[in-house]
Amino acid sequence: MGADANMNTLTTKPQNSTTPGCESTNISLLGKFDMNEIMNCMQCGFCLPACPTYRQTGKEVASPRGRIALMKGVAQESLEVDNEFEANMYLCLGCRACETACPAGVPYGSLVETAREVVETRKKEEKKAPFIRDIIFNKVFPHPERIEKLGTALWAAQSAGLQTMAQKTGLINILPRPMAEMQQAVDKVASPAERKKRQKVMKPEGQKATLKVGMFKGCIMDVMFYETNQATARVLTKAGCEVVFVDDQACCGALHAHAGEKDGAVDLAKRNIEAFEKAGVDFIVNNAGGCGAALKEYHHWFHDEPEWKERAMKFVSKVRDANELLAELPELTFKKELNVRVTYQDSCHLAHGQGIRNQPRQLIRSIPGVEYIEMINADSCCGSAGIYNITNFDMSMRILDDKMKDVRQTKAHIIVTSNPGCLLQMKQGIIRAGMKDQMEAVHIMDLLDRAL
Template sequence: MAVDVDTRENMNMEPNKQISNPDCSTAGVSLLNKFDMNEIMNCMQCGFCLPSCPTYRQTGKEVASPRGRIALMKGVAQEALQVNHEFENNMYLCLGCRACETACPAGVPYGSLVETAREVVETNKKEQSKSPFIRDIVFNKIFKHPKRIDTLGTALWAAQAAGLQTLADKTGLVNMLPRPMAEMQKAVEKVASPAERKKRQKIVKPADQPAKLRIGMFKGCIMDVMFYETNQATSRVLAKAGCEVIFVDDQACCGALHAHSGEKDGAVELAKRNIEVFEKADVDFIVNNAGGCGAALKEYHHWFHDDPEWKERAMAFVTKTRDANELLTELPQIEFKNSLDVRVTYQDSCHLAHGQGVRNQPRQLIRSVPGVEYVEMINADSCCGSAGIYNITNFDMSMRILDDKMENVKKTKAHLIVTSNPGCLLQMKQGIIRAGMQDEMEAIHIMDLLDRAL
């Protein structure tokens, strides 16, 4: 079937040239039914999204823009294009930052569209038995099992405690790793020991006042391993604000990694587990401190559009879900004891700003800390290039975006770069190292900043 004129023009294709690949066949009708044509057709092709898109700014290519990708989705959904390697590469070049949603005058839900496109890609590969073995390990054997993630965290702690990370750096053995992993490990700080993690109080209560609210802490999977202390700091800050904080047992990964990687069934399975455990916890609010996790948690109801019973339960879960910044600004202001006397800038988490619409609250909290001189960064809400595992799977593009971000960071002359997402935090730490600014600047999660001031 020939490519329609609109699709061809938006892809900058030659008149008679079609994207094709002999290794990939056109998806079946049932597979293409996953696309929401109403939302695809809502894209007016106006181009307001182009300046906001990090990959379009880096490449200048139409297929690397939201508008171009939607044109590709339209071509596939209408069976004018194949679900092939080129389609896959264009869908996965996207960071999923959703800045285009903020810019879009028509309110096109691009984030859900690109998730569907990736689901179509992965489903098509599975039907052809071409899904890589490593995907099964990551998505089914690891991230569905919190205890296994905890075990990996223990292995990382053991390697750090034995000095293997330092030894690998000094001897150059680290360079045997793929470059993305070799560079990223420099930004990874010491993880909490198993003994320290076992000491956690499951319930953290206010010390000097009756509890106003009963909070269920969504601790995340990687977050609770790599940034255990940030979760602890969050519980202390919430307790200071008058909340009883409960680390609910048996919670699972939020499902964002699965949803963003085309593994929708896995995302739904994890969502059901979380909905069930927090229903039993009987809390007033479900609070998280990771912008990416929070965006997924707040969109659980969209994952059950064809399941009325679970959609209702998911909606109840979503209604209770808050980002920590969001809830803290709804409560009486905390009285901080320490003056920090630092110059601070803020790097927006894409999924917190564009996905959840939480922008002013973190800035309000930062400004409330005694001794903080706050300076706004140019394009603070542009993506830093982290985007989940994008800085591993698309390393070169990620680093180009990060290096551009660091130019804006430098202009602030800040001592601290504050973030609200673990991926952003690791990426900004890596950016500081790449810029050679370790002696001048530190990247820190906002909950750790507030905890320091307590």
């Protein structure tokens, strides 16, 4: 830590600002900022063209370089932790494209998470944290059974035709615009009966398993994309793996970490570490780029807990994205020719967070009958970014509409993704672009499963 980090309190100072909610407050948070990481930013500007929000606005404060300068100002007590600081930190998608572009290797993703943690702690100390936030991060996501009940409620509404009726009558418009538009891209979720049929252990047919892998189900993933999880397990068994749906696992914690709720993220990480330790698997496999990036960074969440950090490092050593593991195993034997033109949209946290780029493309190209078309700017963010397309809807849609221009140029029949949020966003993009009759968005594991 730098010299500035030796102070133990941060005092925001009143300024001549018209921004509401800027009252002076004392926050013991300075130790959360890593001044070494902040000072590693050379302010070179290589990150600017890589940043979606900078490209949309042209504003320095909407760039990684600008946000790091704001963090430095807060850490050195020359700027307040005010509403303007909060807005600039949350305008960021967290796509981490800047990390790929940065010649100094600045870990921007962890910096912006820290900045948001500072913001949220300040709001809690001032008792300004929204009630809905407590519901989402404390009452829903830490409880898989509650998420499953919400999924059942959604299935019931779809089965009763309420979703269709709401669309036809215009009642859907009583929802906030982000929710009203997003629901168009939501496919029918699996029924409770279908979910109960899941085999806890799936073994390869006609051969001895070469690996025992634990399937990380995710939270929303296992409700809204249950069949994609099943497809992933089937594909892995075709590659010779025994797949175990491990009990007692929870949300990965990524949404908590990205939203400044670090304590909640750490609690979820501990639950997952314990669950997979008991399972005794060779690898921990996931099919969501965002979840995978979080799982692989668990050891960075335990700086003050050496015992948990050691356990987290063992956990992280076993984590693999499904694309990553399949690329290391013998080639799949496909039974069908798909005869389609396919393009690929990188998941930001898979490409920039985990460095996994070639493996998904190799898998797609290995499918008989596929004509693969590389998209321009395939690794630029689609605007999904967790719940960003709800919390920052207008910016998200601007980024998505630009992305769809690149998608359209490929003239593909299928756009493939490796992350559930990206998949929903691309489905919405297809609808917005009026291309429903020309193209579909498909998770890569579902595409592989079709051909197998």
